[in-house]
Amino acid sequence: SKQELENQINEETSTLKNLEIKLDRYDKSKLDLNDKESFISEIKSAVKIGDQCPICGNEIQDLGHHIDFDSIAKRQNEIKEIEANINTMKSNIAVHNSEIKFVNEKISNINIKT
Incomplete structure (x- = not known):
């Protein structure tokens, strides 16, 4: 029914707004993740074990696990899903708006005939 x-449109619009807010929060909390990943790679190539990390200040023990690429990839996937x-x-x-438009046209045709 109309x-x-x-x-349904109201529910979907509300869900859409919530998703857009969630996506906006991700956008505000991140540098572009691809840029971040390449930036991290540049830093890793410029430092060696025993140096002080330019990001956190700790001594670099292991270049492979010093930066959490998994969390970056996870956030990228969450953003894609949203x-x-x-x-x-x-x-x-859009589909439901088209259906309502069709129903409204039918109603208007019925009203014209009566």
């Missing part, structure tokens, strides 16, 4: 479609969910919601909303 009311169900409108309710972006995919946003696109799905936008698509669903």
